Amino acid sequence: MIRNKNILLGVSGGIAAYKACALTSKLNQQGADVKVIMTENAAKFVSPLTFQALSRNPVYIDTFDEKDPVKIAHIDLADWADITLLAPATANILGKLANGIADDMLSTVLLATQSSVYIAPAMNVHMYAHPAVIANMKKLDSRGCHFIEPGAGYLACGYVGKGRLEEPESIISAVAEHQGGKALFAGKKVLISAGPTQEKIDPVRFLTNRSSGKMGFALAEAAAHLEADVTLVAGPVTLQTSNERIKRVDIVTAEEMYTKMHEHFQTSDIVIKAAAVSDYRPKHIYDNKMKKQSDDWYIEMERTQDILQSLGEVKDHQFLAGFAAETANPIEYGISKLHKKSLDAIIVNDVAAEGAGFGGDTNVVTYVNKSGEKEELSLRSKQEIAEEILKLIARDMKDETT
Known part of the structure; x- marks a missing residue:
């Protein structure tokens, strides 16, 4: 997964640069x-000069040092790369990339590249745990950076803790493993529901x-990063999609979601219902705003259609997975x-657990x-x-065909 790849290595200013x-x-030895x-x-x-000798390529530092007048260096490098690797990545470069700052060669190329990053x-251990650094890493993670x-160990500053650059062999293994699974869903059509x-x-x-x-x-x-063609049926949320592989279908009601999920179901290979659909709806909808009254107000409710069960009843070739958001006896x-x-498959989500549930950026599931x-x-x-859920789905689909 590394051989014959164009790898752009970004080295920022920390003592761990020697490991780079x-x-x-x-x-280079593995054919990159x-x-x-x-x-x-x-x-x-x-x-x-050290990196030039080891890579057998020119080393880039200055944005305005144009080595080839026919090309704009930072755009040419950004387009050239199959993989962009930041090692070591300091708190400074993380902050720049997370906030769109381009004030040197490395940060400029990072904003221009379309490669995997x-x-x-x-x-330092305390820098790594600082809320600003954590927020920047979360932001980059949400944008698809890996x-x-x-x-953890003895750091150059004298502290002992998490913050030591991973060993080169482990970095290469992590990149190779991810690259190997990158096209896991190539040619697959994935249907996902999301939101309320x-x-x-x-x-x-x-x-x-x-x-x-x-x-x-x-x-x-x-799923889009794994090269699937994705249809996302989304309830009313404030989230945005940017990946061109994702076709977004916006709905509001449970009935609309039922219709759209069934509309795309037969042509899908993998279907994941992650939406939290209303189980009940008002039996009567008022044409005008109901005014405040002196006594209690009762709303008669009726069941909505069970989308997941209805899909399970008609599935043939599809791999169908759902979510179970529970607060007691979740498994x-x-x-x-x-x-x-x-x-x-079912993804069980104890929404009462710390760090799990609605609205947060983290989760805990089984x-x-x-x-x-x-x-x-x-x-x-x-x-x-x-990412882990999709790997498990791919594993189970492979087991079914072997």
């Missing part, structure tokens, strides 16, 4: 074509729930839902397939959870 020398050499961009501060730790942070977490629904009471009131749509949108983005209820609705195999996915970003 070994990283350059090992990438490596070009190095250094920040001015990185050049104070390691000579650019892998980030291997390295910094992080290779630092190791709204059920109208009168012109100014409606019933809904706390779903933000973040988990479903993360699944859509992750028990989840497995019951799995069998009752003829699913291939993936259970129809064979009863369970995989617990511990607290991590919803983007990471989404």
Whole structure:
């Protein structure tokens, strides 16, 4: 997965820059074509000549040092790269990339590249835990950057803790593994539902729930990164989609979501219902705003159609997965839902658990397939959870065909 790849290695100004020398050499040995961009501060730790000798390519530092008058260097490099790797990534370069700052060669290329971006942070343990750095990493993670977490140990500053740049071999293995699964869903059509629904009471009131749509949108983005053609049926949320592989269909009510999911179901290979659909809706919708009254007001409710069960009843070739958002006995209820609705897998989400539930950027889930195999996915970003869920689905689909 590394051989014959054009790899752009960004080296920022930290003591761990010396490890980037070994990283350059090992990438080169594995058949990659490596070009190095250094920040001015990185050049104070390691000579650019070292990287030039190891990569057998020119080293780039100055945005205005145009080595070929026919090309604009930072755009040419951005277009050239199959993979962009930041190692080490300091707090400074993370902040620049997260906030769209382009004030040197490396940060400018990072904003221009369309390649996969892998980030291997390295910094003091307290810097790594600072809320600003954490927020920047979360922002980059949500945009599809892939992080290779630092190791824990003795740091150059004298502290012991997390912040040491991962070893070159481990960085290469992480990139190769991810690249190997990048086209996992190539040619597959994936249908995903996300967000809440709204059920109208009168012109100014409606019933809904706390779903933000973040988990479903993360699944859509992750599936698109795996080269699937994605249809995302989204309830009323404030989230945006940018990947051209995602076809977004916006709906409001449970009935609209039922219609759109069935409309796209037969042509889909994988269907994941992550939406939190209203189970009930007002039986009567008022044409005018209901005025405040002196006594109580009762709203008669009727059941909405069970979208997931209806899909399970008509599925043939599709891999069908659902979510079970529970607050008590989550696994028990989840497995019951799995069998009752003829699913291939259920993702059980204890919304009462710390770091899980609606609205947040993290989640904790248990993936259970129809064979009863369970995989617990511990607290991590919803983007990471989404990636792991799709890997498990791919595994189960492969098992079915072997």
